[in-house]
Amino acid sequence: GAGVSQSPSNKVTEKGKDVELRCDPISGHTALYWYRQSLGQGLEFLIYFQGNSAPDKSGLPSDRFSAERTGGSVSTLTIQRTQQEDSAVYLCASRRTGGDTGELFFGEGSRLTVL
Amino acid sequence: SQQGEEDPQALSIQEGENATMNCSYKTSINNLQWYRQNSGRGLVHLILIRSNEREKHSGRLRVTLDTSKKSSSLLITASRAADTASYFCATPVSGGYNKLIFGAGTRLAVHP
Numbered sequence: 001g002a003g004v005s006q007s008p009s010n011k012v013t014e015k016g017k018d019v020e021l022r023c024d025p026i027s028g029h030t031a032l033y034w035y036r037q038s039l040g041q042g043l044e045f046l047i048y049f050q051g052n053s054a055p056d057k058s059g060l061p062s063d064r065f066s067a068e069r070t071g072g073s074v075s076t077l078t079i080q081r082t083q084q085e086d087s088a089v090y091l092c093a094s095r096r097t098g099g100d101t102g103e104l105f106f107g108e109g110s111r112l113t114v115l
Numbered sequence: 116s117q118q119g120e121e122d123p124q125a126l127s128i129q130e131g132e133n134a135t136m137n138c139s140y141k142t143s144i145n146n147l148q149w150y151r152q153n154s155g156r157g158l159v160h161l162i163l164i165r166s167n168e169r170e171k172h173s174g175r176l177r178v179t180l181d182t183s184k185k186s187s188s189l190l191i192t193a194s195r196a197a198d199t200a201s202y203f204c205a206t207p208v209s210g211g212y213n214k215l216i217f218g219a220g221t222r223l224a225v226h227p
Contacts, residue, residue, distance in 0.1 A: 045216055
């Protein structure tokens, strides 16, 4: 696609419910990143994919968080049993690898509100 | 802990003035990137500087890198109201581009 696409753009859920956030990277981009940004804060690294594998999951806050990527393309970030502290904007980014410039292309984010 | 930290946290200037933001980092790097974020939206890449470069220009942007001090600066010359945004530096944790860590950002407000 033309850019990184994330859905939903906004999600309001009740505490304890599960949510899935989707990221469609730019076609051909093999690296994919998830970050979390709380209100007025910087970006917190969550996980990084190279192809379908995740060499670095160190940023996932707890075992309630998981992510997968299939077909080297779409990625899903799942948060189980959501808590109010999970409220944030979840940003996805992709990068072309192999002689690339290192530039990350970001989506517009999914704003999650846990009531 | 943060790999990169920006300074100041917030900056307020008048149109036409220059804006300087600084970034410090902790480990050795082979590149450093600057991004911009308009309120509530995704980040946009501005410029990348490699460890063997000391200065780089792109339009009204000037980036410097001092690897001996583990610091970088972003200068925006002749600022405009449209430059109002948050600016972040990003550095790789272990070389390459694989795991980019962002600082807390500098919030820039340019007043007409």
